[in-house]
Amino acid sequence: MDTDYIKVFGGNQIEAQRIKLTLEDNNIKAVIKDETESARLAGFGSPLPELIEVFVHKDEEEKSLALITTLNKKA
DSSP: OOOOOEEEEOOOHHHHHHHHHHHHHTTTOOEEEHHHHHHHTOOOOOTTTOOOEEEEEEEGHHHHHHHHHHHHHHO
16 A cells, blocks of 8 residues: 555554654644554454554654654653
């Protein structure tokens, strides 16, 4: 499947939300993909609990990764 979005983070829900808010504060549209929640709602288990992914548009990848790196240095 061809997509214009690229994964910039994978981890737990708290970190993913923190990153999403930071990106949105910098005018970057971030999309969260939560396979665990999708599996739970469908009645299935998940082999990777608490794996949340954050995606951004390809055009904003470099800026997003720089913001995430800065955010992780502060933590």
